[in-house]
Amino acid sequence: MANQHGESSTSSRPAEDTKPDGPPSKAPFGHAVGFLLSQLGYVVARTFRAAMAEVELEPRQFALLRAIESAEGRSQNFLVDLLRIPASSMVSLLDQLEQRGLVERQAHPSDRRSRTVHLTEVGRDLVERAGAMAASLESTICRGLSEAEREELIERLRLVGRNLDVVEGAHPDVMES
Amino acid sequence: MANQHGESSTSSRPAEDTKPDGPPSKAPFGHAVGFLLSQLGYVVARTFRAAMAEVELEPRQFALLRAIESAEGRSQNFLVDLLRIPASSMVSLLDQLEQRGLVERQAHPSDRRSRTVHLTEVGRDLVERAGAMAASLESTICRGLSEAEREELIERLRLVGRNLDVVEGAHPDVMES
DNA sequence: TATTGTTATACTCTATAACTATA
DNA sequence: TATAGTTATAGAGTATAACAATA
Numbered sequence: 001m002a003n004q005h006g007e008s009s010t011s012s013r014p015a016e017d018t019k020p021d022g023p024p025s026k027a028p029f030g031h032a033v034g035f036l037l038s039q040l041g042y043v044v045a046r047t048f049r050a051a052m053a054e055v056e057l058e059p060r061q062f063a064l065l066r067a068i069e070s071a072e073g074r075s076q077n078f079l080v081d082l083l084r085i086p087a088s089s090m091v092s093l094l095d096q097l098e099q100r101g102l103v104e105r106q107a108h109p110s111d112r113r114s115r116t117v118h119l120t121e122v123g124r125d126l127v128e129r130a131g132a133m134a135a136s137l138e139s140t141i142c143r144g145l146s147e148a149e150r151e152e153l154i155e156r157l158r159l160v161g162r163n164l165d166v167v168e169g170a171h172p173d174v175m176e177s
Numbered sequence: 178m179a180n181q182h183g184e185s186s187t188s189s190r191p192a193e194d195t196k197p198d199g200p201p202s203k204a205p206f207g208h209a210v211g212f213l214l215s216q217l218g219y220v221v222a223r224t225f226r227a228a229m230a231e232v233e234l235e236p237r238q239f240a241l242l243r244a245i246e247s248a249e250g251r252s253q254n255f256l257v258d259l260l261r262i263p264a265s266s267m268v269s270l271l272d273q274l275e276q277r278g279l280v281e282r283q284a285h286p287s288d289r290r291s292r293t294v295h296l297t298e299v300g301r302d303l304v305e306r307a308g309a310m311a312a313s314l315e316s317t318i319c320r321g322l323s324e325a326e327r328e329e330l331i332e333r334l335r336l337v338g339r340n341l342d343v344v345e346g347a348h349p350d351v352m353e354s
Numbered sequence: 355t356a357t358t359g360t361t362a363t364a365c366t367c368t369a370t371a372a373c374t375a376t377a
Numbered sequence: 378t379a380t381a382g383t384t385a386t387a388g389a390g391t392a393t394a395a396c397a398a399t400a
Contacts, residue, residue, distance in 0.1 A: 033327065034221050034315045035348065036334045041218010042350040043341050044211050077358060086392060091360060113358040113399045138211045143340045149333065150210065156322065156330045157213045163320045164220050171216045172223070254381060263369060268383060290376045290381040357400070364393080370386085377380070 037160070044141065051133045055126055062134075063171075064093055065127045068103060068119050075114045076105070102126060214337070221318065222350070228310045232303055239311075240348075241270055242304045245280060245294050252291045253282070279303060 045059070052062050067082055076094065080087050094117065097103045102123035108114035119127070142150050222236070229239050244259055253271065257264050271294065274280045279300035285291035296304070319327050 032315075032331050033334075034225065034311070034318050036331065036338070037214065037217050037318070038221045038225065038350070039218070039343065039348045040214050040334060040338055040341070041216070041221065042348070043338070043343050044215045044218065046349070047341055048211065048215065075358080080358095087359065088361080088393080089391070092391095108358095111358080111400075115359075134211070138209075141211050141214070141337055141340055144336055145333065153330070153333045154209050154213065156326065156333075157210075157217060159321055160318055161213070161217055161220070163318055164217070164224060166216065166220050171212065172219055252381080257381095264382065265370080265384080266368065269368095285381090288377075288381080292382075355400100358398085359396105360398100361396075362394085365391085367389090369388085371384105372386090373382105373384075375381085375383100377378100 033160070048134070048137060051137050052130060054133065055130050057126070057130055061093065061097060062127075062130050065097070065102065065119065065123060065130070068117050069124070069127055071117075073116050073118060075108060075111075075116055077114065079117060097123070210337070225311065225314060228314050229307060231310065232307050234303070234307055238270065238274060239304075239307050242274070242279065242296070242300060242307070245296050246301070246304055248294075250293050250295060252285060252288075252293055254291065256294060274300070 049059055052059055057065070064079070064083065067079055071078060071082065076090055077087070080090050083090075085093075094103060094105065098105060101120055104118045104120055105115045106118060108116050145153065226236055229236055234242070241256070241260065244256055248255060248259065253267055254264070257267050260267075262270075271280060271282065275282060278297055281295045281297055282292045283295060285293050322330065
């Protein structure tokens, strides 16, 4: 699947109803938390995508660059295992990044089948800039929350995550299709 | 684009790394709230999809059934405006539901171009069952939260929503592509 | 014979646009 | 001429499977 949080290109339409008498339509499902989380998750993902677009990265490209940064000099195959994406997807993803001069594939010193992946200087700079934009988005998201409230919110969200058997730190959408 | 919260069919792989020495990989972006929301939103959407699958509905089919329930006897076109999906998508969506005997298209009394949409008895029952499953998911999500904590969480999430200019009650993923 | 990376193919999903019938 | 609904087409994105080189 492409998106369990994928984003649509076409977004907001003017949306003026000439028939304003229609019922306001109930929330998609029963109560509020599940709906809010699904809705916010979607919007956060979309906003994040828009932020990354300013440095011409897609979320998954950013995720891959970060992975490469934290796994400098490892093989393509290592990244495939780490990010759980098909090897063929890794190929085209790396092709794109390499063409832009952000990463480099090098011959593996001992295994001639294998290729190691490295961030270039340009790539390193871009990851840093993109990281700063992500941090900026985070502060927008948390605007109006005190530090204590923010921590409490995180605590509650983690509880919800445990209720749903979420594995900490692993985002199932950004890289998985 | 297909999903800004779409879900993948293929999910969990065993995922046992034979190379456990790789860095744990930082969270996809900077701090925590944005990442958590995106992650949880994805998981909630996926879990919701799994719940709906038990009554053989997709999230967007459920959303459409609910919309029809709250707009009994309105035209297809009205639903198109309400849910903001292309008319051609509405056609195939309704075709599916009609083939299963959940909804019916009827001739519009005054405009012969138009067709009104109605829930059948079977459809009404199914919506109710699906709604119950959604409510059940909601209580799973909120397990371990007191009523006060739950309301506070909703309050905080609404604040985050306002920070992101989210329109209340409108879920941009379930129906939009 | 198994594994790394690559290429080719096929599939799903959905939006766009053309078309019919009514207004 | 414009609108309701339908059908047909095309595009994006991604997974699956076949393949070549090396282990």
